[in-house]
Amino acid sequence: MEAIVELSGVRKSYGVGTAVEAEVLHGIDLRLEPGEFVALVGPSGSGKSTLLNLIGLLERPTSGTLHIGGRDTTTLDEAELTGLRGRSIGFVFQFHHLLPGFSALENVLMPAIIERGVAGPDDLRRARELLARVGLAEAEHKRPSQLSGGMQQRVAVARALALSPRLILADEPTGNLDTRSANEIFELLLEFNRDTGAACLVVTHDPSLAARCQRRIEIVDGRVAN
Structure with missing residues:
Protein backbone atom coordinates (compact mmCIF):
# COMPACT_ATOMS: atom_id res chain seq x y z
CA MET A 1 0.00 0.00 0.00
CA GLU A 2 1.30 3.45 -0.94
CA ALA A 3 2.18 5.59 2.06
CA ILE A 4 0.41 8.89 2.60
CA VAL A 5 3.63 10.37 3.98
CA GLU A 6 7.15 9.09 3.49
CA LEU A 7 10.31 10.89 4.60
CA SER A 8 13.78 9.59 3.90
CA GLY A 9 16.91 11.19 5.33
CA VAL A 10 15.15 14.52 5.86
CA ARG A 11 17.25 17.28 7.37
CA LYS A 12 16.25 20.85 8.11
CA SER A 13 18.64 23.69 8.82
CA TYR A 14 18.07 27.38 9.42
CA GLY A 15 20.53 30.12 8.54
CA VAL A 16 22.06 28.01 5.76
CA GLY A 17 25.34 29.50 4.57
CA THR A 18 25.73 31.78 7.58
CA ALA A 19 27.96 31.61 10.63
CA VAL A 20 24.94 30.69 12.79
CA GLU A 21 23.59 27.83 10.68
CA ALA A 22 21.68 25.40 12.89
CA GLU A 23 20.39 21.98 11.92
CA VAL A 24 17.08 21.23 13.66
CA LEU A 25 16.20 17.86 12.12
CA HIS A 26 18.89 15.25 11.57
CA GLY A 27 18.08 12.60 8.99
CA ILE A 28 14.42 11.81 9.70
CA SER A 46 12.79 18.77 19.90
CA GLY A 47 11.72 19.61 16.35
CA LYS A 48 8.08 18.46 16.34
CA SER A 49 6.63 21.67 14.91
CA THR A 50 9.40 21.90 12.31
CA LEU A 51 8.67 18.34 11.23
CA LEU A 52 4.95 19.08 11.03
CA ASN A 53 5.64 22.18 8.93
CA LEU A 54 7.70 20.11 6.51
CA ILE A 55 5.04 17.40 6.19
CA GLY A 56 2.42 20.13 5.77
CA LEU A 57 4.48 21.62 2.91
CA LEU A 58 4.77 24.93 4.74
CA GLU A 59 8.56 24.63 4.65
CA ARG A 60 11.02 22.72 2.49
CA PRO A 61 13.62 20.26 3.81
CA THR A 62 17.26 21.23 3.44
CA SER A 63 18.03 17.72 2.18
CA GLY A 64 16.41 14.30 1.91
CA THR A 65 13.13 13.37 0.23
CA LEU A 66 9.53 13.93 1.26
CA HIS A 67 6.69 12.16 -0.56
CA ILE A 68 3.02 13.03 -0.04
CA GLY A 69 0.60 10.56 -1.60
CA GLY A 70 3.45 9.17 -3.69
CA ARG A 71 4.55 12.54 -5.09
CA ASP A 72 8.12 13.67 -4.55
CA THR A 73 7.53 17.16 -3.16
CA THR A 74 11.18 18.18 -3.52
CA THR A 75 10.65 18.46 -7.29
CA LEU A 76 7.61 20.76 -7.05
CA ASP A 77 7.58 24.53 -7.43
CA GLU A 78 5.69 26.80 -5.01
CA ALA A 79 2.46 26.80 -7.01
CA GLU A 80 2.48 23.00 -7.20
CA LEU A 81 3.19 22.73 -3.48
CA THR A 82 0.30 25.07 -2.71
CA GLY A 83 -2.04 23.03 -4.88
CA LEU A 84 -0.99 19.72 -3.34
CA ARG A 85 -1.29 21.14 0.16
CA GLY A 86 -4.78 22.48 -0.49
CA ARG A 87 -6.05 19.24 -2.02
CA SER A 88 -4.38 16.70 0.24
CA ILE A 89 -3.81 18.16 3.72
CA GLY A 90 -6.11 19.51 6.42
CA PHE A 91 -4.67 21.49 9.33
CA VAL A 92 -5.90 21.86 12.90
CA PHE A 93 -3.84 24.15 15.15
CA GLN A 94 -3.80 24.82 18.90
CA PHE A 95 -5.20 28.28 18.17
CA HIS A 96 -8.06 27.86 15.73
CA HIS A 97 -7.11 30.80 13.43
CA LEU A 98 -10.72 31.36 12.39
CA LEU A 99 -11.41 34.54 10.45
CA PRO A 100 -13.23 36.79 12.95
CA GLY A 101 -15.28 38.71 10.39
CA PHE A 102 -16.84 35.59 8.91
CA SER A 103 -19.48 33.17 10.17
CA ALA A 104 -18.78 29.57 11.18
CA LEU A 105 -20.18 28.42 7.84
CA GLU A 106 -18.06 30.87 5.87
CA ASN A 107 -14.95 29.77 7.76
CA VAL A 108 -15.61 26.14 6.83
CA LEU A 109 -16.15 27.18 3.19
CA MET A 110 -12.84 29.05 3.08
CA PRO A 111 -10.66 26.12 1.85
CA ALA A 112 -12.99 25.61 -1.12
CA ILE A 113 -12.94 29.33 -1.90
CA ILE A 114 -9.14 29.39 -1.74
CA GLU A 115 -8.85 26.24 -3.87
CA ARG A 116 -11.41 27.10 -6.54
CA GLY A 117 -12.03 30.83 -6.21
CA VAL A 118 -15.69 30.27 -5.35
CA ALA A 119 -17.73 27.89 -3.21
CA GLY A 120 -20.35 25.94 -5.15
CA PRO A 121 -23.55 24.15 -4.02
CA ASP A 122 -21.63 20.93 -3.25
CA ASP A 123 -19.18 22.87 -1.09
CA LEU A 124 -22.04 24.50 0.79
CA ARG A 125 -23.71 21.14 1.35
CA ARG A 126 -20.43 19.62 2.56
CA ALA A 127 -19.79 22.53 4.94
CA ARG A 128 -23.25 22.24 6.50
CA GLU A 129 -22.87 18.48 6.85
CA LEU A 130 -19.55 18.95 8.64
CA LEU A 131 -20.94 21.59 10.99
CA ALA A 132 -23.78 19.22 11.81
CA ARG A 133 -21.32 16.40 12.52
CA VAL A 134 -19.36 18.56 14.95
CA GLY A 135 -22.60 19.59 16.67
CA LEU A 136 -22.83 23.14 15.36
CA ALA A 137 -25.65 23.01 12.82
CA GLU A 138 -27.52 25.72 14.72
CA ALA A 139 -24.47 27.98 14.91
CA GLU A 140 -23.57 28.28 11.23
CA HIS A 141 -24.31 32.03 11.12
CA LYS A 142 -22.46 32.88 14.33
CA ARG A 143 -19.07 34.54 14.25
CA PRO A 144 -16.13 33.14 16.23
CA SER A 145 -16.54 35.76 18.99
CA GLN A 146 -20.00 34.33 19.67
CA LEU A 147 -18.66 30.80 20.19
CA SER A 148 -16.84 29.18 23.11
CA GLY A 149 -13.25 28.02 22.72
CA GLY A 150 -14.33 24.42 22.28
CA MET A 151 -16.93 25.39 19.69
CA GLN A 152 -14.38 27.45 17.77
CA GLN A 153 -12.05 24.46 17.65
CA ARG A 154 -14.93 22.32 16.36
CA VAL A 155 -15.34 24.79 13.50
CA ALA A 156 -11.58 24.51 12.87
CA VAL A 157 -11.89 20.71 12.66
CA ALA A 158 -14.77 21.04 10.19
CA ARG A 159 -12.74 23.51 8.13
CA ALA A 160 -9.78 21.10 8.04
CA LEU A 161 -12.04 18.41 6.59
CA ALA A 162 -13.83 20.60 4.06
CA LEU A 163 -11.96 19.26 1.02
CA SER A 164 -11.86 15.63 2.25
CA PRO A 165 -8.07 15.55 2.70
CA ARG A 166 -6.11 12.30 2.76
CA LEU A 167 -3.97 13.67 5.61
CA ILE A 168 -4.89 15.62 8.72
CA LEU A 169 -2.13 17.39 10.66
CA ALA A 170 -3.05 18.58 14.14
CA ASP A 171 -0.60 20.66 16.18
CA GLU A 172 -1.63 20.56 19.86
CA PRO A 173 -5.32 20.75 18.82
CA THR A 174 -6.50 20.36 22.44
CA GLY A 175 -3.74 22.33 24.16
CA ASN A 176 -5.84 25.45 24.68
CA LEU A 177 -9.00 23.68 25.88
CA ASP A 178 -10.46 22.39 29.14
CA THR A 179 -10.46 18.63 29.70
CA ARG A 180 -14.02 18.03 28.47
CA SER A 181 -13.62 20.10 25.31
CA ALA A 182 -10.22 18.52 24.64
CA ASN A 183 -11.72 15.04 24.82
CA GLU A 184 -14.56 16.04 22.47
CA ILE A 185 -12.14 17.42 19.86
CA PHE A 186 -9.96 14.32 20.09
CA GLU A 187 -13.00 12.08 19.68
CA LEU A 188 -14.03 14.04 16.59
CA LEU A 189 -10.62 13.51 15.02
CA LEU A 190 -10.76 9.79 15.82
CA GLU A 191 -14.26 9.56 14.34
CA PHE A 192 -13.29 11.23 11.08
CA ASN A 193 -10.17 9.07 10.90
CA ARG A 194 -12.28 5.92 11.21
CA ASP A 195 -15.01 7.10 8.82
CA THR A 196 -12.85 8.49 6.01
CA GLY A 197 -9.61 6.52 6.21
CA ALA A 198 -7.61 9.75 6.24
CA ALA A 199 -4.28 9.49 8.03
CA CYS A 200 -3.96 11.71 11.09
CA LEU A 201 -0.74 12.94 12.72
CA VAL A 202 -1.30 14.68 16.05
CA VAL A 203 1.31 16.62 18.01
CA THR A 204 0.44 16.41 21.70
CA HIS A 205 2.04 16.82 25.11
CA ASP A 206 -0.82 14.94 26.75
CA PRO A 207 0.28 11.33 27.44
CA SER A 208 -3.31 10.19 27.94
CA LEU A 209 -4.23 11.35 24.43
CA ALA A 210 -1.06 9.91 22.92
CA ALA A 211 -1.90 6.55 24.50
CA ARG A 212 -5.19 6.47 22.56
CA CYS A 213 -3.41 6.70 19.21
CA GLN A 214 -2.55 3.63 17.16
CA ARG A 215 1.13 4.50 17.17
CA ARG A 216 3.50 6.97 18.77
CA ILE A 217 6.49 8.65 17.14
CA GLU A 218 8.89 10.34 19.56
CA ILE A 219 11.22 13.12 18.46
CA VAL A 220 14.19 13.92 20.68
CA ASP A 221 16.85 16.48 19.68
CA GLY A 222 15.74 16.39 16.07
CA ARG A 223 15.84 12.62 15.70
CA VAL A 224 13.26 9.85 15.80
CA ALA A 225 13.82 8.13 19.13
CA ASN A 226 11.59 5.06 18.69
Whole structure:
Protein backbone atom coordinates (compact mmCIF):
# COMPACT_ATOMS: atom_id res chain seq x y z
CA MET A 1 0.00 0.00 0.00
CA GLU A 2 1.30 3.45 -0.94
CA ALA A 3 2.18 5.59 2.06
CA ILE A 4 0.41 8.89 2.60
CA VAL A 5 3.63 10.37 3.98
CA GLU A 6 7.15 9.09 3.49
CA LEU A 7 10.31 10.89 4.60
CA SER A 8 13.78 9.59 3.90
CA GLY A 9 16.91 11.19 5.33
CA VAL A 10 15.15 14.52 5.86
CA ARG A 11 17.25 17.28 7.37
CA LYS A 12 16.25 20.85 8.11
CA SER A 13 18.64 23.69 8.82
CA TYR A 14 18.07 27.38 9.42
CA GLY A 15 20.53 30.12 8.54
CA VAL A 16 22.06 28.01 5.76
CA GLY A 17 25.34 29.50 4.57
CA THR A 18 25.73 31.78 7.58
CA ALA A 19 27.96 31.61 10.63
CA VAL A 20 24.94 30.69 12.79
CA GLU A 21 23.59 27.83 10.68
CA ALA A 22 21.68 25.40 12.89
CA GLU A 23 20.39 21.98 11.92
CA VAL A 24 17.08 21.23 13.66
CA LEU A 25 16.20 17.86 12.12
CA HIS A 26 18.89 15.25 11.57
CA GLY A 27 18.08 12.60 8.99
CA ILE A 28 14.42 11.81 9.70
CA ASP A 29 12.97 8.58 8.27
CA LEU A 30 9.20 8.30 8.73
CA ARG A 31 6.28 6.58 7.05
CA LEU A 32 2.56 7.18 7.63
CA GLU A 33 0.06 4.75 6.13
CA PRO A 34 -3.53 5.46 5.00
CA GLY A 35 -5.94 5.32 7.93
CA GLU A 36 -3.28 5.55 10.64
CA PHE A 37 -3.84 7.73 13.70
CA VAL A 38 -0.40 8.63 15.05
CA ALA A 39 0.82 10.76 17.94
CA LEU A 40 3.95 12.87 17.48
CA VAL A 41 5.50 13.47 20.89
CA GLY A 42 8.69 14.88 22.36
CA PRO A 43 9.98 17.64 24.61
CA SER A 44 9.67 21.31 23.70
CA GLY A 45 12.31 22.32 21.17
CA SER A 46 12.79 18.77 19.90
CA GLY A 47 11.72 19.61 16.35
CA LYS A 48 8.08 18.46 16.34
CA SER A 49 6.63 21.67 14.91
CA THR A 50 9.40 21.90 12.31
CA LEU A 51 8.67 18.34 11.23
CA LEU A 52 4.95 19.08 11.03
CA ASN A 53 5.64 22.18 8.93
CA LEU A 54 7.70 20.11 6.51
CA ILE A 55 5.04 17.40 6.19
CA GLY A 56 2.42 20.13 5.77
CA LEU A 57 4.48 21.62 2.91
CA LEU A 58 4.77 24.93 4.74
CA GLU A 59 8.56 24.63 4.65
CA ARG A 60 11.02 22.72 2.49
CA PRO A 61 13.62 20.26 3.81
CA THR A 62 17.26 21.23 3.44
CA SER A 63 18.03 17.72 2.18
CA GLY A 64 16.41 14.30 1.91
CA THR A 65 13.13 13.37 0.23
CA LEU A 66 9.53 13.93 1.26
CA HIS A 67 6.69 12.16 -0.56
CA ILE A 68 3.02 13.03 -0.04
CA GLY A 69 0.60 10.56 -1.60
CA GLY A 70 3.45 9.17 -3.69
CA ARG A 71 4.55 12.54 -5.09
CA ASP A 72 8.12 13.67 -4.55
CA THR A 73 7.53 17.16 -3.16
CA THR A 74 11.18 18.18 -3.52
CA THR A 75 10.65 18.46 -7.29
CA LEU A 76 7.61 20.76 -7.05
CA ASP A 77 7.58 24.53 -7.43
CA GLU A 78 5.69 26.80 -5.01
CA ALA A 79 2.46 26.80 -7.01
CA GLU A 80 2.48 23.00 -7.20
CA LEU A 81 3.19 22.73 -3.48
CA THR A 82 0.30 25.07 -2.71
CA GLY A 83 -2.04 23.03 -4.88
CA LEU A 84 -0.99 19.72 -3.34
CA ARG A 85 -1.29 21.14 0.16
CA GLY A 86 -4.78 22.48 -0.49
CA ARG A 87 -6.05 19.24 -2.02
CA SER A 88 -4.38 16.70 0.24
CA ILE A 89 -3.81 18.16 3.72
CA GLY A 90 -6.11 19.51 6.42
CA PHE A 91 -4.67 21.49 9.33
CA VAL A 92 -5.90 21.86 12.90
CA PHE A 93 -3.84 24.15 15.15
CA GLN A 94 -3.80 24.82 18.90
CA PHE A 95 -5.20 28.28 18.17
CA HIS A 96 -8.06 27.86 15.73
CA HIS A 97 -7.11 30.80 13.43
CA LEU A 98 -10.72 31.36 12.39
CA LEU A 99 -11.41 34.54 10.45
CA PRO A 100 -13.23 36.79 12.95
CA GLY A 101 -15.28 38.71 10.39
CA PHE A 102 -16.84 35.59 8.91
CA SER A 103 -19.48 33.17 10.17
CA ALA A 104 -18.78 29.57 11.18
CA LEU A 105 -20.18 28.42 7.84
CA GLU A 106 -18.06 30.87 5.87
CA ASN A 107 -14.95 29.77 7.76
CA VAL A 108 -15.61 26.14 6.83
CA LEU A 109 -16.15 27.18 3.19
CA MET A 110 -12.84 29.05 3.08
CA PRO A 111 -10.66 26.12 1.85
CA ALA A 112 -12.99 25.61 -1.12
CA ILE A 113 -12.94 29.33 -1.90
CA ILE A 114 -9.14 29.39 -1.74
CA GLU A 115 -8.85 26.24 -3.87
CA ARG A 116 -11.41 27.10 -6.54
CA GLY A 117 -12.03 30.83 -6.21
CA VAL A 118 -15.69 30.27 -5.35
CA ALA A 119 -17.73 27.89 -3.21
CA GLY A 120 -20.35 25.94 -5.15
CA PRO A 121 -23.55 24.15 -4.02
CA ASP A 122 -21.63 20.93 -3.25
CA ASP A 123 -19.18 22.87 -1.09
CA LEU A 124 -22.04 24.50 0.79
CA ARG A 125 -23.71 21.14 1.35
CA ARG A 126 -20.43 19.62 2.56
CA ALA A 127 -19.79 22.53 4.94
CA ARG A 128 -23.25 22.24 6.50
CA GLU A 129 -22.87 18.48 6.85
CA LEU A 130 -19.55 18.95 8.64
CA LEU A 131 -20.94 21.59 10.99
CA ALA A 132 -23.78 19.22 11.81
CA ARG A 133 -21.32 16.40 12.52
CA VAL A 134 -19.36 18.56 14.95
CA GLY A 135 -22.60 19.59 16.67
CA LEU A 136 -22.83 23.14 15.36
CA ALA A 137 -25.65 23.01 12.82
CA GLU A 138 -27.52 25.72 14.72
CA ALA A 139 -24.47 27.98 14.91
CA GLU A 140 -23.57 28.28 11.23
CA HIS A 141 -24.31 32.03 11.12
CA LYS A 142 -22.46 32.88 14.33
CA ARG A 143 -19.07 34.54 14.25
CA PRO A 144 -16.13 33.14 16.23
CA SER A 145 -16.54 35.76 18.99
CA GLN A 146 -20.00 34.33 19.67
CA LEU A 147 -18.66 30.80 20.19
CA SER A 148 -16.84 29.18 23.11
CA GLY A 149 -13.25 28.02 22.72
CA GLY A 150 -14.33 24.42 22.28
CA MET A 151 -16.93 25.39 19.69
CA GLN A 152 -14.38 27.45 17.77
CA GLN A 153 -12.05 24.46 17.65
CA ARG A 154 -14.93 22.32 16.36
CA VAL A 155 -15.34 24.79 13.50
CA ALA A 156 -11.58 24.51 12.87
CA VAL A 157 -11.89 20.71 12.66
CA ALA A 158 -14.77 21.04 10.19
CA ARG A 159 -12.74 23.51 8.13
CA ALA A 160 -9.78 21.10 8.04
CA LEU A 161 -12.04 18.41 6.59
CA ALA A 162 -13.83 20.60 4.06
CA LEU A 163 -11.96 19.26 1.02
CA SER A 164 -11.86 15.63 2.25
CA PRO A 165 -8.07 15.55 2.70
CA ARG A 166 -6.11 12.30 2.76
CA LEU A 167 -3.97 13.67 5.61
CA ILE A 168 -4.89 15.62 8.72
CA LEU A 169 -2.13 17.39 10.66
CA ALA A 170 -3.05 18.58 14.14
CA ASP A 171 -0.60 20.66 16.18
CA GLU A 172 -1.63 20.56 19.86
CA PRO A 173 -5.32 20.75 18.82
CA THR A 174 -6.50 20.36 22.44
CA GLY A 175 -3.74 22.33 24.16
CA ASN A 176 -5.84 25.45 24.68
CA LEU A 177 -9.00 23.68 25.88
CA ASP A 178 -10.46 22.39 29.14
CA THR A 179 -10.46 18.63 29.70
CA ARG A 180 -14.02 18.03 28.47
CA SER A 181 -13.62 20.10 25.31
CA ALA A 182 -10.22 18.52 24.64
CA ASN A 183 -11.72 15.04 24.82
CA GLU A 184 -14.56 16.04 22.47
CA ILE A 185 -12.14 17.42 19.86
CA PHE A 186 -9.96 14.32 20.09
CA GLU A 187 -13.00 12.08 19.68
CA LEU A 188 -14.03 14.04 16.59
CA LEU A 189 -10.62 13.51 15.02
CA LEU A 190 -10.76 9.79 15.82
CA GLU A 191 -14.26 9.56 14.34
CA PHE A 192 -13.29 11.23 11.08
CA ASN A 193 -10.17 9.07 10.90
CA ARG A 194 -12.28 5.92 11.21
CA ASP A 195 -15.01 7.10 8.82
CA THR A 196 -12.85 8.49 6.01
CA GLY A 197 -9.61 6.52 6.21
CA ALA A 198 -7.61 9.75 6.24
CA ALA A 199 -4.28 9.49 8.03
CA CYS A 200 -3.96 11.71 11.09
CA LEU A 201 -0.74 12.94 12.72
CA VAL A 202 -1.30 14.68 16.05
CA VAL A 203 1.31 16.62 18.01
CA THR A 204 0.44 16.41 21.70
CA HIS A 205 2.04 16.82 25.11
CA ASP A 206 -0.82 14.94 26.75
CA PRO A 207 0.28 11.33 27.44
CA SER A 208 -3.31 10.19 27.94
CA LEU A 209 -4.23 11.35 24.43
CA ALA A 210 -1.06 9.91 22.92
CA ALA A 211 -1.90 6.55 24.50
CA ARG A 212 -5.19 6.47 22.56
CA CYS A 213 -3.41 6.70 19.21
CA GLN A 214 -2.55 3.63 17.16
CA ARG A 215 1.13 4.50 17.17
CA ARG A 216 3.50 6.97 18.77
CA ILE A 217 6.49 8.65 17.14
CA GLU A 218 8.89 10.34 19.56
CA ILE A 219 11.22 13.12 18.46
CA VAL A 220 14.19 13.92 20.68
CA ASP A 221 16.85 16.48 19.68
CA GLY A 222 15.74 16.39 16.07
CA ARG A 223 15.84 12.62 15.70
CA VAL A 224 13.26 9.85 15.80
CA ALA A 225 13.82 8.13 19.13
CA ASN A 226 11.59 5.06 18.69
